[in-house]
Amino acid sequence: MSTPTGFMEYTRQIPADRDPLERIKDWEEFHKHMSEEELRTQGARCMDCGTPYCHTGIELTGGTSGCPVNNLIPEWNNLIYRGLWREALDRLHKTNNFPEFTGSVCPAPCEGSCTVGLIGKPVTIKTIEQSIIDKGFSEGWVTPQPPEKRTGKKVAVVGSGPAGLAAAAQLNKAGHLVTVYERADRIGGLLTYGIPTMKLNKGVVQRRVDLLAAEGVQFITNTEIGKDISSEQLVNDYDAVVLCGGATRPRQFKIDGSELKGIHYAMDYLNTTIKSYLDSNLEDGQYIDAKDKHVIVIGGGDTGTDCVATALRHGCASVTQFGTHAKAPLERDEVNNPWPQFPNVYTLDYAQEEAKALYGRDPREFSIMTTKFIGEENGHVTALETVQIERIVDETGRKIYQPIPGTEREFKADLVLIAIGFDGAEQTIPDQLSLETDRWSNVKAKYGVYKTNIDKVFTAGDMRRGQSLVVWAINEGREAAREVDKYLMGSSMLP
Structure with missing residues (x-):
């Protein structure tokens, strides 16, 4: 323990953010940094608990509790307090291949x-983690570490998101020859084309990709497995295949008027903006533009929040975010949401903070459902109709949403972005390989084993578990690599 009474002597401190009205003028990261002395003080608040729930990584009542990659948090908190940054970096890398990603998102x-x-x-915790890896790169401590010898075994990884990169990093560390296939023009999966630059600088992603390439991982872009290369050929050409293609099928939203122009899925909106920004600083115009438009974002999760932030930077006339969930309480509900569950409390994320600073209010509408889109004669959306809802338990015990009579409203809308989640993995590869899938279309493979019903084929990340957190993807990529290594070599030294 750094100091037995640190948690009583010092108050929690987090980095200040850039002013909301200033940061919406650019696409740069919005967090500032803390000094080493401030970080040392924050590390002193760690109690080094006898049972440190912070790194348990379990799921409770549908939410994650603790760190899924089991970061040894009390240990590197203590090392930071003692000023041992290099040792803290080594401890952090023992459990997390990419702390610069998790520290950001x-x-x-x-x-x-x-x-x-x-x-x-x-x-x-999160700020300390980010600061450790930032210092590691700035001091030159993070360098390529290629394996001392190669096994001669060839492994293909399909998808270069966090699960694919984690699997590739670990398998390469074990000495296998790893090739990562990505259908986009850049490596990174959702890290590159799903998360806006103000949350995760793409130079940070490329820096890690370059490091993996220097360690011997081969990356092939603009190549879609199942289309440019058949799934069967890939399995025949490699000793093992790890499918990490994500859960990229957007959940359909079919109501009256959903065919109108100006209604887009969130990932199409985010992807085109990010690509245009990376390609030309938005000068090519090859993106869905929200400038001077009244924007409605349907979906209250992280993707919807990122749409709000992107629309603000486009210069929208207004932006409103709809969520079917009720407004969270200001304090944790100790009965229905007890520690160590993730606290479900009312907060302003970065985008809502920005919208409030610009328009004077939280842009979110809670417990609301869209019932109809309204359009002009030319077929473009102009408004939408909504109703307030309440969550009830029906006669079968199911929790359902029920409209509240008399709460109908109409919202002006020039651009509508659908961010209501995803319906599992795309089916091209599963169909070609006759892979078993569950009712959500995720590829079937037992957690901790990751082997599909087809020999040599493994799967990890969102493609196996459905839409989830980056940190769960890293967890599964690492564990799948261990199982592939055991399959190839009979045993494994990978964690």
Whole structure:
């Protein structure tokens, strides 16, 4: 323990953010940084619990509690307090291949299960994690570490998101010859074309990709398995295949008027903006533009929030975000949402903070459902109709949403973005290989085993578990690599 009374002596501190009205003028990251002395003080707040729930990584009542990659958080908190940054980096890399990704975009379930949070504010874990890897790169401590010898075994990884990159990194570390296939023009999967640049700088992604390439991982872009290369050929050409294609099928939203122009799925909106920004700083105009438009985002999750932030940077006339969920309480419900569950409390994410600063209010509408889209004669959306809803339990015990009579409203809309989630993996590869899938179309493979019903073929990440967190994708990519290594070599030294 850094200091036995640190959690009583020091208050929680997090980095300041750039002013919301200033940061919406650009696409740069919005977080500022803390000094080493401030970080040392935050590390001193860690209690080094006898049972540190912060790195348990379990799912409770549908939510994640603790760190899915089982980061040894109390250990590197103590090392930071003692000023041992290089040792803290080594400890962090033992469990997490990409702390620069999780430090940027993870919702920090570790902090939600921090014991200090039982009596006050949790330890500033996520910021410390990010600071460790940032210092590691700035000091030149993070360098290519190619394996000392090769096994001669060839492994193909399909998809270069966090699960695919984690699997590739671990399999390469074991000495296998790893090739990663990506259908987009850049490596990174959702890290590149799903998360806006203000949340995750794409130079940070490319920096890690370059490092993996220097360690011997081969990357092939603009190549779609199942189309450019058949799935059967891939299986025949490699000793093992790891499918990490994600859960990329958008959930359909079919109501009256959904065929109108100006209604788009969120990922199409985000992807085109990110690509245009990376290609030309948005000068090529090859993106869905929200400038001067009244924007409605249907979906209250992270993807919807990213749409709000992107629309603000486009210069929208207004933006409103719809969620079917009720407004969360200001304090944790100790009965229905007890520690160490992730706290379901009312907060302003970065995009809502920006919209409130610009328009004077939280842009979210809670417990609301869209019932109809309205359009002009030319077939373009102009408005939508909604109704307030309440969650009830029906006679069969199911929890359903029920409209509240008399709460109908109409919202002006020039651009509507659908961000209601995903319906599992695309089916081209599963169909070609006759892979078993579950009712959500995810590829079937037992957690911890990752082997499909087809010999040599494994799967991990969102393609196996459905839409989830980046940190779960890294967890599954690492574990799948271990299982592939055991399959190829009979045993494995990978964690």
